[in-house]
Structure formats: C-alpha cells, structure tokens
Amino acid sequence: MNKREGEGWSRRNAEAAQERDAHANSSSPVIAAFKVFQQELDTRHDKYERLIKISRDVTIESKRSIFLLHRVTNIPDTEGVLNEAESKLDGVRQKIGQIAEELRGEDIYQFHRAFTPGIQEYVEAVTFLHYIRHRSLLSLEEINARLVFMKTDNADPKDSAEAPPSSAHVLTFQVTPADYLLGVADLTGELMRLCIGSVGNGDIDTPFQLSQFLRQIHDGFSYIGNTGPYEVSKKLHTLRQSLGKVEDACYTLRVRGSEIPKHMLADVFCTRTTHMDTEEGVV
Structure with a gap:
C-alpha cells in the first residue's frame, strides 16, 4: 500500500466513524x-x-x-x-x-x-x-x-x-486551619518589613515588640513540627529568616544604638540584612 492509498483508507475510516457517531442511538442508556x-x-x-x-x-x-x-x-x-x-x-x-x-x-x-x-x-x-x-x-x-x-x-x-x-x-x-497557618507564616515577612520601617523612623520600641511576638509564633509552629501540612513546613524557613532579621535589628539597637544616629540605624540594619541573605543563598 502506497502513501496515497494509506491516506485514503484513513480518511474513509474517519468518515465511517463520524457516520456511526451521527447515527448512534441517542436513547441508549450508555450514551x-x-x-x-x-x-x-x-x-x-x-x-x-x-x-x-x-x-x-x-x-x-x-x-x-x-x-x-x-x-x-x-x-x-x-x-x-x-x-x-x-x-x-x-x-x-x-x-x-x-x-x-x-x-x-x-x-x-x-x-x-x-x-x-x-x-x-x-x-x-x-x-x-x-x-x-x-x-x-x-x-x-x-x-x-x-x-x-x-x-x-x-x-x-x-x-x-x-x-x-x-x-x-x-x-x-x-x-481552613491549613490556610490560616499559611497566612500567619506569610505575616511574619510583613512584620519583618514593618520592623525595618520602624527602625528607619527611629522607633526603638517596635522592633523589640516584634521580636517577642515573632518568637511566640515560631514557638507555636515548632509544636506542629512535621505533623502539619507540607506547605507549612516549607514556609518555616522563611519564618526563621524573618525572626533572625528582627532579632538582628534588636541586637544592633541594643549594642550599637547609642553610638549610631537614629537616621542611620536603618542603613546599618539593611546592610547587615543583605549580608545575612547572601550567606544563606537567598540573594
């Protein structure tokens, strides 16, 4: 069978299949x-x-x-x-x-x-x-x-x-509890950004409040461990990063806050944060 005959045979089969479909018994229980x-x-x-x-x-x-x-x-x-x-x-x-x-x-x-x-x-x-x-x-x-x-x-x-x-x-x-946990895990990133903004305005109280609050959230997630949804365990790494950056801001304020002008604290904090991200392979 040559190529042209094969194409004609395939076309005839397709037309026959369409004709069978058109004449299918619409009252059939299967259909x-x-x-x-x-x-x-x-x-x-x-x-x-x-x-x-x-x-x-x-x-x-x-x-x-x-x-x-x-x-x-x-x-x-x-x-x-x-x-x-x-x-x-x-x-x-x-x-x-x-x-x-x-x-x-x-x-x-x-x-x-x-x-x-x-x-x-x-x-x-x-x-x-x-x-x-x-x-x-x-x-x-x-x-x-x-x-x-x-x-x-x-x-x-x-x-x-x-x-x-x-x-x-x-x-x-x-x-659902899973969606709530995932939303709270994402919240920690926004709180970390809030900490940066507060430091930039010379607010030295908010970072310490955020540090304590994020530590409580982290401890709560630690109780879940590997028993929670898989997506929650994936976001724990980001949660720990956010907590580490806020705690680093508190360290900078506590140890060097008196020797650095308030308008420069945010620059110092952002520099240290970028350095931490580079070491962790985030950037």
Missing part, C-alpha cells in the same frame, strides 16, 4: 449516562475557573491593603490608614462571599486549590491589620466570625402581584 457525565464535568470545570478568577481578585486587593498598611510607619495619621485598609478588606470579604455562593452545596475540598491562594493572602492582610492595631494575633475563630454573608434570592421580574417575594439565606465561609 445518556455519558452525556450526564459530560454536563457535570463541564459545570464543575466552569465553577473551578470562576473560583480562580475570584481568588485572583481577593489576592490583588489583599496585597493592596498590605502595601497600604506599611505606610503607618511614615505618616502621623495612622488611624486614617487603618480605616482605609479596613474599608478595602470589607470589599475583599464581599469577594469571599462570592466564593461562598459558588461553594453552596458543594464539597469545598474539591475546589480548594482554586481559591486557597486568595484566602491565604486575605488571612495575611487581616492579621497584619489586627497586629498594628492591637499588637496581638487574630485567631481563626475571629476571622471566620466575619465571613458570614446574607444573600438574597431575587424573584423573577414579573408584573404579576402573585410573583413570589425574594428570600434571604445565610452563607458562611470557613477558613
């Missing part, structure tokens, strides 16, 4: 079952993609809130910055309400990978705001308590007076 499977998979895939898009919006707005919160070390009106960040996070919570709406009646763990990056970023943002205001760690229960949403099912727009009224229902979103 009907597979059509149901196709519809379920398409619906699940579309929901997964929508969750990814919402999670991306949650991540972006949470990062903007974090960047805004870092301004508290540079301006006198800290309460105005905190209120603005709180307003942004209210918008983020509305986005999480959309996630709760998508997950209504679903097993959240089947879609967890789609929205977990945004939830971790949200936990990082709200715990950062809470620490700046109260100098304490926001608990998982307190976070979940603010993720309760009232949703209204709008009735069909009809002029008839007999149209059913709109009904309201309550939706809740529960941050």
